[in-house]
Amino acid sequence: MxxxxxxxxxxxxxxxxxxxxxxxxVPLRDDWAVLDALNYVKEEIDPTLSYRWSCRMGICGSxxxxxxxxxxxxxxxxxxxxxxxxxxxEPLRNFPVIRDLVIEMTDFMQKLGAVQPWxxxxxxxxxxxxELLQTPSEMDDYKRYSMCIxxxxxxxxxxxxxxxxxxxxxxxxxxxxxYNLDSRDEGQEERLDVLSEDEGVWGCTFVxxxxxxxxxxxxxxxxxxxxxxxAANEAVKAFLLPRWVR
Amino acid sequence: xxxERTSAEPFLWLLFSAGGVLTALAVPMILFxxxxxxxxxxxxxxxxxxxxxxxxxxxxxLAVIVLCGLGMMHAAHRLRHTIRDGLQxxxxxxxxxxxxxxxxxxxxxxxxxxxxxI
Numbered sequence: 001m002x003x004x005x006x007x008x009x010x011x012x013x014x015x016x017x018x019x020x021x022x023x024x025x026v027p028l029r030d031d032w033a034v035l036d037a038l039n040y041v042k043e044e045i046d047p048t049l050s051y052r053w054s055c056r057m058g059i060c061g062s063x064x065x066x067x068x069x070x071x072x073x074x075x076x077x078x079x080x081x082x083x084x085x086x087x088x089x090e091p092l093r094n095f096p097v098i099r100d101l102v103i104e105m106t107d108f109m110q111k112l113g114a115v116q117p118w119x120x121x122x123x124x125x126x127x128x129x130x131e132l133l134q135t136p137s138e139m140d141d142y143k144r145y146s147m148c149i150x151x152x153x154x155x156x157x158x159x160x161x162x163x164x165x166x167x168x169x170x171x172x173x174x175x176x177x178x179y180n181l182d183s184r185d186e187g188q189e190e191r192l193d194v195l196s197e198d199e200g201v202w203g204c205t206f207v208x209x210x211x212x213x214x215x216x217x218x219x220x221x222x223x224x225x226x227x228x229x230x231a232a233n234e235a236v237k238a239f240l241l242p243r244w245v246r
Numbered sequence: 247x248x249x250e251r252t253s254a255e256p257f258l259w260l261l262f263s264a265g266g267v268l269t270a271l272a273v274p275m276i277l278f279x280x281x282x283x284x285x286x287x288x289x290x291x292x293x294x295x296x297x298x299x300x301x302x303x304x305x306x307x308l309a310v311i312v313l314c315g316l317g318m319m320h321a322a323h324r325l326r327h328t329i330r331d332g333l334q335x336x337x338x339x340x341x342x343x344x345x346x347x348x349x350x351x352x353x354x355x356x357x358x359x360x361x362x363x364i
Binding site: 198231 | 253255256257259260327331334336
């Protein structure tokens with residue numbers, strides 16, 4: 001069987017001060033993604049290699065890596081598309097590296113929590129026996145943004161986040177919009193407090209790399225532009241109208 | 247709103263957006279007319295006298311000033327972010343903003359003067 005070379009980023013903080021690259025020859029099979037090749041390395045060649053993965057089918061968002069310079073889900077990036085190789089596999093950019101291909105995601109998790117990505121609603125007037133119905137067009141308003149799997153490829157692709165990690169970032173804003181645009185939600189104002197900060201939507205300079213990187217077609221850049229319009233609208237109202245009218 | 251926000255960014259972004267939309271709509275048409283259609287004789291060009299007459303209308307003057315001003319603001323905003331982020335000059339952010347928006351405001355003032363003296 002033909003082989004292809006994986007050039008894998010290695011960093012073992014207890015053993016080496018600087019990261020290195022290690023090459024592995026793996027079978028070039030038509031149906032193998034980069035993740036399959038890494039699993040082959042781990043099982044057959046080098047059990048010390050560390051990386052995150054779970055579902056192998058583009059749902060869990062765990063296996064994001066930099067493949068030949070681009071942020072990709074390694075389970076959806078096929079070896080044959082990068083033949084004859086070598087294929088360089090590195091951790092996601094813009095995040096601290098814990099070990100090998102494993103990155104530190106605490107910053108992202110905090111940002112995700114800050115936008116309250118769940119339905120905020122005063123349920124005191126809701127009848128517990130009645131469903132909150134939604135029309136298909138009401139669902140279409142937010143459905144695209146609900147496809148986010150928190151894989152952080154957009155953070156890895158975003159040059160603004162790379163320069164200033166205080167920026168709340170593409171996925172958090174897209175998920176805030178997912179709930180803001182939901183007809184059952186009443187939390188837009190609470191989320192706006194976070195989104196309308198200078199490090200919120202205004203940090204974005206509309207480079208658009210997040211949308212190109214997204215493996216689920218979420219279009220975070222579009223979500224950010226829509227959130228900017230809402231934030232700007234509120235800022236103009238706050239500037240022009242007295243408090244009791246708003 | 248739960249608290250006041252004093253950031254200028256939303257207002258600058260609105261001017262940037264308005265400028266982008268307006269120039270995207272108006273400038274291609276102006277370029278087509280004055281850069282292609284009139285020089286190639288596809289359409290009869292207006293005489294200088296006709297253009298002067300048009301610009302004596304206060305609404306036409308306002309349209310020219312708004313187009314120049316917002317277009318300038320659009321350029322200033324984009325340039326400011328490009329310089330600040332592209333050249334990694336975040337620590338000089340205020341000075342860069344002052345120069346970019348100041349230049350846009352000055353050139354808008356020049357447009358006001360030029361249109362007013364016609």
